[in-house]
Amino acid sequence: MTVTIDPPTDLGDGVFRVTWSTDQGDGTVFYVYLGGLFAFETQLTEWTFQTPAGGETAALHIEILDEEPGYDPEVLPGRALLCWYGVDDVDYYTVEEYVDSSWTERQRIIDRGEGYFRWRSRILEDVTTHQFRVTATGDNGNDSTALSLTIFMVRVPDKPRVTYAYDDGTRKVTISAA
Numbered sequence: 001m002t003v004t005i006d007p008p009t010d011l012g013d014g015v016f017r018v019t020w021s022t023d024q025g026d027g028t029v030f031y032v033y034l035g036g037l038f039a040f041e042t043q044l045t046e047w048t049f050q051t052p053a054g055g056e057t058a059a060l061h062i063e064i065l066d067e068e069p070g071y072d073p074e075v076l077p078g079r080a081l082l083c084w085y086g087v088d089d090v091d092y093y094t095v096e097e098y099v100d101s102s103w104t105e106r107q108r109i110i111d112r113g114e115g116y117f118r119w120r121s122r123i124l125e126d127v128t129t130h131q132f133r134v135t136a137t138g139d140n141g142n143d144s145t146a147l148s149l150t151i152f153m154v155r156v157p158d159k160p161r162v163t164y165a166y167d168d169g170t171r172k173v174t175i176s177a178a
Contacts, residue, residue, distance in 0.1 A: 003030070003064050017048045020064050033063040080121040080151050082132060086111055087144075090136045095119050096146075098131035111136075124153040 002023050008016040022028050022045075032039045032047060082095065090111045096103040109117055124130050130153060133146040161178035 005062065005064055008062070011048070013050075015048065015050045017046065018062055018064075019046045021045060031065045033065075078123040078126075078153070078155055080124060080130065080132065080149075080153070082119045082121070082134060082149060084117055084134060084147060086113075086115050086117060087136060089139045090144075091139055092137050093117060094135045094137065096133050096135070097121070098133075103133070106132075124151070126153055126155050128153055 003020055004022070005018065005020045008018045011017055020030070022030070027043060029041055029043055030045075031041050084093075086093075092111055093109045095106045095109065097106050098104075106121070107119060109119065111117075119134075121130070121132070130151045131148065132151070133148045135146045136144040138144070162175050163178050165174045165176070166172075167174070
């Protein structure tokens with residue numbers, strides 16, 4: 001169960017083509033993730049897509065799995081998960097992040113009547129405050145008042161570096177900082 005992803009081909013103007021193969025054979029269902037977010041499932045072995053305007057192509061992260069992940073992709077460490085209920089007469093929701101003293105659009109989510117929406121952030125810097133907002137744009141083109149959220153990200157610290165020593169005579173284990 002191995003998926004081999006070829007390097008993305010830059011077709012210009014923010015358009016990329018990704019191809020991949022698997023040892024599973026024909027008929028394999030692939031689960032495609034872009035930037036840590038589930039994008040779609042397919043049986044094709046090629047995908048052409050355009051990055052959002054102002055998108056960070058250097059940080060483009062693509063995962064293609066040939067079986068459903070054994071973890072809930074919604075709860076990856078180091079990311080924020082924004083959830084909200086949809087409202088009537090909305091065309092789309094704009095998710096923005098406050099970066100370098102200005103609001104940066106991260107994604108537009110089309111309202112297709114799902115009723116409940118989720119958006120997962122990029123991996124956030126540790127011990128840092130992050131601000132997000134979600135704005136609904138109605139059928140008439142008017143924006144709603146933004147729903148804002150401030151997050152102070154604190155991840156589980158790295159494992160300590162230690163050395164272990166066992167003394168045969170005393171049968172004691174000594175643990176020391178490395």
